[in-house]
Amino acid sequence: MTRRRTTAAALIAAMGLALAACSGGTGAAPSSEPVEPSASTAPSASSGASETAAPSEGTTATALIGMVGTADDPDAYEIALTDESGAPVTTLPAGDYTLTFADRSAAHNFHLTGPGGVDVATDLAGVDESTVEITLEPGTYLFVCDPHVSSMSGQVEVTA
Ligand SMILES: [Cu+2]
Incomplete structure (x- = not known):
């Protein structure tokens, strides 16, 4: 029990270090952020696809x-x-x-x-x-x- 808790604490500490390293890294890479606006265009494309699906349901049979x-x-x-x-x-x-x-x-x-x-x-x-x-x-x-x-x-x- 005590040993597992110690291990978990050590893992969390290691993750905290990793996160800190990551956040430090992203600050140096703002070029990755412009990718997000282009990803937001995907949802509008899928909403167009759902519009084309509606008429196919409207078949009379x-x-x-x-x-x-x-x-x-x-x-x-x-x-x-x-x-x-x-x-x-x-x-x-x-x-x-x-x-x-x-x-x-x-x-x-x-x-x-x-x-x-x-x-x-x-x-x-x-x-x-x-x-x-x-x-x-x-x-x-x-x-x-x-x-x-x-x-x-x-x-x-x-x-x-
Ligand atoms: Cu029969």
């Missing part, structure tokens, strides 16, 4: 996920249409959507049908995590796993 199985068990008898955060959706406003499949199971598929001729599906076999563009019109859309319709189905109401 909203992201949806068509999921079969669960993250833990891709073969689970579960099917869901969710928003980007993974929360199931039961109603949606009409409009353009990007539907990304989360079909990680060779036992299931995700098949969405409804008004406007929407009829998109993944293959039963294999994995499909592709994205399709769909336009949803007012009405009822049905999503199913084709071989397991009785246990894997759901619907979403699209409103005007």
Whole structure:
């Protein structure tokens, strides 16, 4: 204990000496200070970058996920249409959507049908995590796993 405290005190004393040496050194090097104003121009450049990011968020298509199985068990008898955060959706406003499949199971598929001729599906076999563009019109859309319709189905109401 006493020994450690002594060592720490010695370190602090050494650091104090080092700091003193540093402060003495910076006084002799004022040329390093002009660097700071040019560094302050960087934040204004990044604020310009955030402005350009805003319009890309303003795209009209909203992201949806068509999921079969669960993250833990891709073969689970579960099917869901969710928003980007993974929360199931039961109603949606009409409009353009990007539907990304989360079909990680060779036992299931995700098949969405409804008004406007929407009829998109993944293959039963294999994995499909592709994205399709769909336009949803007012009405009822049905999503199913084709071989397991009785246990894997759901619907979403699209409103005007
Ligand atoms: Cu299935």
